[in-house]
Amino acid sequence: MILRLAAAAAAFALLAAPAVAAPPAKAAAGAKLDAIAGDFVRLTLEAGEREPGYVDAYYGPAEWATAAKAKPREVPALRAEANRLARALKAVDGKALGPDEVRRKAFLAGQVRAAQTRLAMLAGQKFSFQDEAEGLFGVRPPIKPLSAYDPILARIDKLVPGEGDLATRVTAFQARYTIPTDRLELVMKAAIAECKARTQAHIALPKGERFDLAFVTRKPWSGYNWYKGGAHSLIEVNTDLPTPISRAVDLGCHEGYPGHHVLNALLEEKLTKGKGWVEFSVYPLFSPQSLIAEGSANYGIKLAFPGAEKLAFERKTLYPLAGLDPATAATYDALTKATADLASVQNTIADLYLSGKMDKDAAVAALAKYALTTRAKAEKSLSFIETYRSYLINYNLGQDMVRAYVERAGPSQDARWKRMEAVISQPTTPADLAR
Ligand SMILES: [Zn+2]
Numbered sequence: 001m002i003l004r005l006a007a008a009a010a011a012f013a014l015l016a017a018p019a020v021a022a023p024p025a026k027a028a029a030g031a032k033l034d035a036i037a038g039d040f041v042r043l044t045l046e047a048g049e050r051e052p053g054y055v056d057a058y059y060g061p062a063e064w065a066t067a068a069k070a071k072p073r074e075v076p077a078l079r080a081e082a083n084r085l086a087r088a089l090k091a092v093d094g095k096a097l098g099p100d101e102v103r104r105k106a107f108l109a110g111q112v113r114a115a116q117t118r119l120a121m122l123a124g125q126k127f128s129f130q131d132e133a134e135g136l137f138g139v140r141p142p143i144k145p146l147s148a149y150d151p152i153l154a155r156i157d158k159l160v161p162g163e164g165d166l167a168t169r170v171t172a173f174q175a176r177y178t179i180p181t182d183r184l185e186l187v188m189k190a191a192i193a194e195c196k197a198r199t200q201a202h203i204a205l206p207k208g209e210r211f212d213l214a215f216v217t218r219k220p221w222s223g224y225n226w227y228k229g230g231a232h233s234l235i236e237v238n239t240d241l242p243t244p245i246s247r248a249v250d251l252g253c254h255e256g257y258p259g260h261h262v263l264n265a266l267l268e269e270k271l272t273k274g275k276g277w278v279e280f281s282v283y284p285l286f287s288p289q290s291l292i293a294e295g296s297a298n299y300g301i302k303l304a305f306p307g308a309e310k311l312a313f314e315r316k317t318l319y320p321l322a323g324l325d326p327a328t329a330a331t332y333d334a335l336t337k338a339t340a341d342l343a344s345v346q347n348t349i350a351d352l353y354l355s356g357k358m359d360k361d362a363a364v365a366a367l368a369k370y371a372l373t374t375r376a377k378a379e380k381s382l383s384f385i386e387t388y389r390s391y392l393i394n395y396n397l398g399q400d401m402v403r404a405y406v407e408r409a410g411p412s413q414d415a416r417w418k419r420m421e422a423v424i425s426q427p428t429t430p431a432d433l434a435r
Contacts, residue, residue, distance in 0.1 A: 029096035033104060036088050037279040039109060043081050044282045045073040051122055053285060057264065059229020060214035060281030062271075064395065075122050084117040092179060100275075100426070108279060108289075110138045114287035125188040127270035129351035129373045133390035138288035138428040139401070141347055141393040149345045149370050156338045157371065159331075170335065170372040177332050187321050188213060188237060191248035191254050194313055198304040202417035206231045207270040211261050215239050220384045223251045225260035227283065229268065233261040241330075241377055246310075246319055246336045251305050258420060259297030266425035290391065292428050295398025299406065303420055306413065343396040344371040350385045350392055405433040 041060055045068035048055035089109050117135030133142040160169045179187050209231035219238045224233040235255045253259050271280040283289060311333040318324040349366045352358035367378035409415040
């Protein structure tokens with residue numbers, strides 16, 4: 001509805017005020033993008049009927065979803081359509097586009113390439129880990145050998161002295177920082193409220209934005225933001241495994257503020273509604289949009305809690321709420337920071353496992369050793385890898401790329417938040433982050 005009104009208003013403006021209207025070439029190029037965007041949404045919705053989980057969120061015209069459900073094209077036809085859209089995009093004259101439309105075109109090109117790749121996978125085509133990541137997420141992840149992570153393990157070994165292997169010592173240490181189940185909701189709500197307050201101090205949030213919080217079990221992820229449209233999210237937290245105290249702020253920022261909930265609400269407000277760019281009303285999970293979303297959601301934790309601020313907040317507010325002893329918070333925080341350097345080891349293990357160079361038992365053992373977790377958690381990580389494959393890179397490489405881009409704004413927090421807001425409220429591609 002809103003999209004149609006926006007299109008009608010634009011057409012009216014063209015008729016009523018020819019003196020300020022875009023020149024014909026510009027209007028034609030913009031209209032071509034609009035048409036491609038509409039076809040891209042239809043393609044995505046129909047692909048979603050061929051693969052559960054393909055569409056992460058959709059809040060565009062309901063009749064498009066109904067039509068896709070009623071008569072989804074077969075995978076070969078969808079592949080042909082994705083190829084057609086890629087050619088059509090290439091043919092749009094970039095010189096006739098304004099700067100924001102140039103970004104829009106580049107964004108759409110990445111999303112269409114991802115559709116081509118994912119549909120090829122659905123048709124049975126096999127890609128290497130790096131080729132798959134590049135096709136789906138628009139960036140080729142470097143893969144380090146496992147041995148590159150040994151020096152990090154050695155550093156962590158000094159933080160947690162004692163008998164037995166390092167992963168067992170680390171997990172035994174971490175177990176003392178688990179949020180008791182009956183206090184989880186209280187702690188999560190306090191963490192989310194703080195993430196929101198810190199975000200709101202820098203970014204004007206859309207009016208009426210809100211989320212529901214739910215606790216779930218038996219999922220391959222630890223948290224999920226389901227965006228419903230109308231600035232409304234459902235944030236689910238998985239309680240299959242114990243939630244450590246450090247995860248409260250992480251989840252609050254990542255799923256909520258300034259993470260997924262804010263990104264989706266800003267894109268809806270500024271692009272879907274503000275400009276009538278319908279492609280932002282659909283979110284195909286396996287696309288460069290996810291590198292931007294996961295990368296900004298993870299970096300958002302550091303942006304909202306720079307330096308020692310996360311530790312200070314946890315010690316003062318969350319530890320007492322969780323009934324944990326704040327006196328040892330600093331040691332735990334140091335360990336959490338040190339283990340963060342191991343994040344990209346998951347790419348290495350996923351590459352080895354998915355290419356058949358490492359069997360399931362070896363992969364679980366490697367995850368336990370290098371991600372410093374229990375066997376149960378390592379099995380959970382492997383189940384995530386089996387489901388989402390190269391999606392992993394969005395968390396670690398995505399975060400590194402967003403961090404580097406935002407921090408190039410200089411040391412000022414205001415300047416960094418401004419850059420962050422630009423990343424999560426404009427069409428942004430991985431290539432934009434390299435600028
Ligand atoms: Zn996420």
